[in-house]
Amino acid sequence: xxxxLSGVTIVDFTRILSGPFATxxxxxxxxxxxxxxxxxxxxxxxxxxxxKDGKSGYFAAVxxxxxxxxxxxxxxxxxxxxxxxxxxxxxxxxxxxxGVMDRRNLGWELLHARHPELVYASVTGFGQTGPDAKRAxxxxxxxxxxxxxxxxxTQEVPRRAGSSFGDLSGGMFLAQGILAALxxxxxxxxxxxxxxxxxxxxxxxxxxxxxxxxxxxxxxxxPSRHPAIAPxxxxxxxxxxxxxxxxxxxQFERLCLVLDLPIAGDARFADNAARLANARLLKRLIxxxxxxxxxxxxxPRMTAAGVPCAPIQAMDQVMKDPQLGARNMIVDVLDRYGRxxxxxxxxxxxxxxxxxxxxxxxxxxLDGNRADILRWxxxx
Amino acid sequence: xxxxLSGVTIVDFTRILSGPFATxxxxxxxxxxxxxxxxxxxxxxxxxxxxKDGKSGYFAAVxxxxxxxxxxxxxxxxxxxxxxxxxxxxxxxxxxxxGVMDRRNLGWELLHARHPELVYASVTGFGQTGPDAKRAxxxxxxxxxxxxxxxxxTQEVPRRAGSSFGDLSGGMFLAQGILAALxxxxxxxxxxxxxxxxxxxxxxxxxxxxxxxxxxxxxxxxPSRHPAIAPxxxxxxxxxxxxxxxxxxxQFERLCLVLDLPIAGDARFADNAARLANARLLKRLIxxxxxxxxxxxxxPRMTAAGVPCAPIQAMDQVMKDPQLGARNMIVDVLDRYGRxxxxxxxxxxxxxxxxxxxxxxxxxxLDGNRADILRWxxxx
Numbered sequence: 132x133x134x135x136l137s138g139v140t141i142v143d144f145t146r147i148l149s150g151p152f153a154t155x156x157x158x159x160x161x162x163x164x165x166x167x168x169x170x171x172x173x174x175x176x177x178x179x180x181x182x183k184d185g186k187s188g189y190f191a192a193v194x195x196x197x198x199x200x201x202x203x204x205x206x207x208x209x210x211x212x213x214x215x216x217x218x219x220x221x222x223x224x225x226x227x228x229x230g231v232m233d234r235r236n237l238g239w240e241l242l243h244a245r246h247p248e249l250v251y252a253s254v255t256g257f258g259q260t261g262p263d264a265k266r267a268x269x270x271x272x273x274x275x276x277x278x279x280x281x282x283x284x285t286q287e288v289p290r291r292a293g294s295s296f297g298d299l300s301g302g303m304f305l306a307q308g309i310l311a312a313l314x315x316x317x318x319x320x321x322x323x324x325x326x327x328x329x330x331x332x333x334x335x336x337x338x339x340x341x342x343x344x345x346x347x348x349x350x351x352x353x354p355s356r357h358p359a360i361a362p363x364x365x366x367x368x369x370x371x372x373x374x375x376x377x378x379x380x381x382q383f384e385r386l387c388l389v390l391d392l393p394i395a396g397d398a399r400f401a402d403n404a405a406r407l408a409n410a411r412l413l414k415r416l417i418x419x420x421x422x423x424x425x426x427x428x429x430x431p432r433m434t435a436a437g438v439p440c441a442p443i444q445a446m447d448q449v450m451k452d453p454q455l456g457a458r459n460m461i462v463d464v465l466d467r468y469g470r471x472x473x474x475x476x477x478x479x480x481x482x483x484x485x486x487x488x489x490x491x492x493x494x495x496x497l498d499g500n501r502a503d504i505l506r507w508x509x510x511x
Numbered sequence: 512x513x514x515x516l517s518g519v520t521i522v523d524f525t526r527i528l529s530g531p532f533a534t535x536x537x538x539x540x541x542x543x544x545x546x547x548x549x550x551x552x553x554x555x556x557x558x559x560x561x562x563k564d565g566k567s568g569y570f571a572a573v574x575x576x577x578x579x580x581x582x583x584x585x586x587x588x589x590x591x592x593x594x595x596x597x598x599x600x601x602x603x604x605x606x607x608x609x610g611v612m613d614r615r616n617l618g619w620e621l622l623h624a625r626h627p628e629l630v631y632a633s634v635t636g637f638g639q640t641g642p643d644a645k646r647a648x649x650x651x652x653x654x655x656x657x658x659x660x661x662x663x664x665t666q667e668v669p670r671r672a673g674s675s676f677g678d679l680s681g682g683m684f685l686a687q688g689i690l691a692a693l694x695x696x697x698x699x700x701x702x703x704x705x706x707x708x709x710x711x712x713x714x715x716x717x718x719x720x721x722x723x724x725x726x727x728x729x730x731x732x733x734p735s736r737h738p739a740i741a742p743x744x745x746x747x748x749x750x751x752x753x754x755x756x757x758x759x760x761x762q763f764e765r766l767c768l769v770l771d772l773p774i775a776g777d778a779r780f781a782d783n784a785a786r787l788a789n790a791r792l793l794k795r796l797i798x799x800x801x802x803x804x805x806x807x808x809x810x811p812r813m814t815a816a817g818v819p820c821a822p823i824q825a826m827d828q829v830m831k832d833p834q835l836g837a838r839n840m841i842v843d844v845l846d847r848y849g850r851x852x853x854x855x856x857x858x859x860x861x862x863x864x865x866x867x868x869x870x871x872x873x874x875x876x877l878d879g880n881r882a883d884i885l886r887w888x889x890x891x
Binding site: 273275284288294295300304308315325326355363365376437440450453 | 512515516527528536540555558559560561568569571573619636638639640641642643646647648649650652653654655656658659660661662663664666669670671672673674675676679680684685686687688690691692693694695697698701703705706708710711712714715716717718719720721722723724725726728729732734736737739740743744745751752753754756758759762783784787814817819820821822824825826828829830832833834835837838840841844853854855856857858859860861862863864865
């Protein structure tokens with residue numbers, strides 16, 4: 132069985148993270164991604180840390196398995212080459228600010244008229260429309276403006292969620308939009324324009340915060356407790372914290388058994404709504420017991436009893452997590468000589484008939500695939 | 512033009528958040544989603560806060576536009592009805608723990624043999640394989656185990672990122688897997704099994720933390736600074752914090768101009784790598800200026816100069832954000848009588864030829880679409 136996106140060719144103008152993350156997902160699913168880069172320096176992510184032997188692990192992780200062609204749009208022969216690639220591509224992806232592609236005669240209207248079957252996808256900070264469409268954004272801008280930082284930290288010490296969700300969320304929704312447009316095109320023969328904003332995407336992941344805010348019912352942020360489930364938070368043991376979550380009555384009863392907590396039948400903890408209303412008291416009662424022993428005492432006991440729980444792992448522990456290992460979620464990214472070079476997260480989409488190799492092909496050298504791409508174009 | 516997933520029918524066994532979020536995305540793109548619920552209580556999210564008139568805003572937001580049918584698998588007539596729906600469906604989605612669907616004779620092997628064209632998708636805490644496959648998970652479990660809490664808070668005060676990324680990430684990758692499988696099926700006629708783990712999905716969003724950890728180069732978590740870009744963090748003004756990000760040399764030069772910072776030519780800030788190495792000093796120099804004025808002084812000036820910046824918005828400000836308003840990102844969810852009932856985040860995937868209505872159809876009443884679904888089955 133071939134990969135689900137085998138035969139799909141993507142011409143990719145994106146740089147740094149949001150767009151490249153989307154095309155990484157599509158490459159992992161089997162698409163051929165041709166990365167068009169600026170001659171000389173290429174994608175700015177090529178120099179972002181962590182670096183090893185002058186190569187960026189950041190770039191390698193997000194651009195694994197893509198091909199690179201360096202082109203200068205102002206040079207006629209380069210532009211002619213680009214036009215030939217676009218004519219053969221199924222999808223064009225870009226993350227320039229609105230207007231930049233139009234000024235290069237690479238805008239949606241023009242290309243859609245020429246190539247009605249081309250899917251044209253853009254991810255930008257704020258989208259193609261609206262008063263702030265032309266402003267630049269970075270992850271932290273989107274996290275701040277979407278309410279995520281307010282929900283993560285405190286007003287005194289604002290905190291960014293610990294990964295670049297502003298970029299990644301935009302990339303995820305972009306990948307979904309491209310996939311939906313490809314499915315649609317398989318039936319209609321027509322490409323669509325997909326327009327994703329990082330700010331919109333981040334808001335779309337704010338979940339219950341939106342209905343709550345509209346009802347004037349935004350609770351103050353809590354460091355670790357889920358806003359709708361209790362107990363579901365970080366709990367202190369004698370040697371540090373771990374998390375537990377009892378989201379069903381059965382799980383809560385089992386938790387009470389493990390802790391020998393005599394609160395069965397107590398109206399203050401009779402159901403999730405009551406436990407939420409008394410969450411601080413409940414946490415204190417739980418910690419009155421858990422503080423007597425270490426995490427390594429509690430975690431196996433709770434696990435054995437079927438109470439969802441976990442250590443708060445630092446990244447070095449995450450890298451050795453047996454479940455992630457069994458799922459092939461820490462993969463090697465090869466270098467150009469086929470040697471393991473960097474580690475990266477694997478593909479979380481496991482699919483029947485789709486290989487899930489533990490080593491992923493290298494990210495391209497700048498302009499490293501020119502000869503191959505020319506040969507592919509010649510084949511017509 | 513019809514919606515990209517028009518004509519696609521999804522039979523949806525999922526509850527709470529990860530699975531329902533995936534099918535919400537697909538419903539927004541035009542799929543018909545038939546939610547199969549337990550008679551009596553239905554999806555547990557129906558009672559999760561925020562509540563209004565006894566209805567859950569959480570449930571309404573995530574289940575907008577779906578249809579509901581309550582079925583008891585142990586009753587023969589109900590089971591026969593379910594079998595007829597599955598025979599007509601394009602996609603089956605479930606988020607039970609591994610083994611549950613098999614025990615109900617609804618497992619992948621059996622259904623794939625009967626309906627080779629059916630896409631069969633599962634999202635679970637830890638996936639269908641590996642030592643922890645059968646364990647239950649909640650958002651906070653996944654955030655803790657994946658390293659996200661460690662990267663968001665401190666070892667002393669562990670913090671959950673302020674939205675349920677553990678669930679939502681699983682839902683996003685599940686949606687992508689389903690879409691890729693549908694595209695593939697349009698060519699091959701064969702359905703695939705999609706297997707997504709919330710833990711895998713969360714790890715896939717840890718970005719550079721994975722290559723860094725493998726290199727032994729995990730920096731201590733910082734409340735708001737991006738680990739690879741400086742300046743890119745929360746900055747104090749006289750009345751509170753805002754964020755700014757200068758990710759290019761041009762943006763950094765403009766920032767220095769706005770602040771009248773005389774550090775052009777200073778080797779300590781000559782490029783991003785130097786600024787990262789001196790990020791604390793740089794922040795102090797910036798705040799020595801910004802602390803003299805309010806946020807409403809600095810934000811318009813930086814915006815005018817083209818320096819990416821934003822207020823750290825609380826949710827009530829987010830709800831009134833003009834850019835999000837212009838993008839139709841705060842939508843009404845209607846009730847069964849067609850009245851605006853709850854607010855929710857809109858669809859961040861904007862697509863040509865795809866309507867983006869400011870009001871979204873209601874989430875279903877439990878078993879509220881039985882008659883419609885029976886009629887659709889009769890039509891054959």
